[in-house]
Amino acid sequence: MLQIDSLVFNAWGRQFFNRASVSLPNPSKVSLVGRNGVGKSTLFKLIKGELQPDSGEISIPKAARIAAVDQEHPATDVTLLETILAADLERATLMAELETAEPERMGDIWMRLIEIDADSAPSRAAEILNGLGFSTEDLDRPMAEFSGGWRMRVALAAALFSEPDLLLLDEPTNYLDLEGALWLEARLERYPHCALIISHDRELLNNSVDFTLHVTEGKLELYTGGYDSFEHQRAEKIRLQSATRAKQDAERAHLQSFVDRFKASAAKAAQAQSRVKRLAKLTPIETTIEAQVSPLV
Numbered sequence: 388m389l390q391i392d393s394l395v396f397n398a399w400g401r402q403f404f405n406r407a408s409v410s411l412p413n414p415s416k417v418s419l420v421g422r423n424g425v426g427k428s429t430l431f432k433l434i435k436g437e438l439q440p441d442s443g444e445i446s447i448p449k450a451a452r453i454a455a456v457d458q459e460h461p462a463t464d465v466t467l468l469e470t471i472l473a474a475d476l477e478r479a480t481l482m483a484e485l486e487t488a489e490p491e492r493m494g495d496i497w498m499r500l501i502e503i504d505a506d507s508a509p510s511r512a513a514e515i516l517n518g519l520g521f522s523t524e525d526l527d528r529p530m531a532e533f534s535g536g537w538r539m540r541v542a543l544a545a546a547l548f549s550e551p552d553l554l555l556l557d558e559p560t561n562y563l564d565l566e567g568a569l570w571l572e573a574r575l576e577r578y579p580h581c582a583l584i585i586s587h588d589r590e591l592l593n594n595s596v597d598f599t600l601h602v603t604e605g606k607l608e609l610y611t612g613g614y615d616s617f618e619h620q621r622a623e624k625i626r627l628q629s630a631t632r633a634k635q636d637a638e639r640a641h642l643q644s645f646v647d648r649f650k651a652s653a654a655k656a657a658q659a660q661s662r663v664k665r666l667a668k669l670t671p672i673e674t675t676i677e678a679q680v681s682p683l684v
């Protein structure tokens with residue numbers, strides 16, 4: 388669903404991505420983790436096309452619909468329920484068309500409305516809104532009556548209701564209470580398409596996602612499983628790297644001492660020479676140890 392190839396992005400005097408690549412399967416729920424300021428929200432802006440990469444490709448199928456929740460819904464005089472229903476553009480367009488369509492077009496419109504289960508839309512919208520903490524009475528209240536925090540929840544509800552092919556959520560639990568966060572956790576777990584979620588909520592990172600995508604040192608590293616599994620795999624990777632490096636250091640020291648001892652000896656000169664060559668071939672193992680990936684709450 389989302390394919391990133393060799394992404395390079397530098398801005399504001401620093402490097403964010405340096406030939407980063409990843410491919411997200413469809414469907415998949417993926418959390419995006421990395422230390423503060425590493426460029427997670429910046430990656431969302433690149434995916435949305437609000438920022439342009441210096442080089443590399445970010446590809447999403449042409450027909451795919453993307454939705455991101457980054458600001459509260461405006462304080463209009465439209466009711467809460469109508470606002471959410473309007474987020475499903477296809478349904479909204481078909482319903483509007485129904486008012487003026489020629490009789491021969493009616494059949495097609497009704498057929499499509501049945502296909503997308505338009506009848507159940509109000510109850511599906513209400514279920515999402517209730518999950519996010521709105522009461523049944525709230526459904527008929529105009530948007531202008533809700534505070535910014537609640538309109539943020541409306542933006543999230545609208546995105547979930549419209550079920551985009553790629554859903555981008557940046558710290559959704561920041562504007563939810565515990566109940567709302569738990570509801571979202573369960574909802575995301577069964578989200579039918581692709582969702583990429585930035586969060587510091589360990590429960591959500593463990594319970595809702597299939598993959599964890601780590602932004603580190605300009606790269607994107609995809610791990611299978613939730614946050615705990617990611618930490619475990621990463622610790623193991625670092626342990627293996629350290630062990631390989633220790634082994635290599637020992638070999639280097641051993642070769643060097645042989646070279647130092649025998650470089651002046653005519654009888655051993657050839658052997659010393661071959662060890663000099665082996666030494667030169669030992670490429671250093673990178674150890675990538677980042678103290679903390681994500682300050683989890």
Ligand SMILES: Nc1ncnc2c1ncn2[C@@H]1O[C@H](COP(=O)(O)OP(=O)(O)OP(=O)(O)O)[C@@H](O)[C@H]1O
Nearest residue numbers: 398399421422423424425426427428429430585602
């Ligand atoms: N428009 C901008 N102008 C200048 N600097 C910016 C701009 N946008 C982002 N930055 C800088 O880029 C850095 C990384 O931004 P980004 O928001 O992508 O990090 P993040 O991984 O989402 O961090 P956090 O976990 O804190 O949300 C920030 O520290 C910020 O200083």
Ligand SMILES: [Mg+2]
Nearest residue numbers: 427428429557
């Ligand atoms: Mg951010």
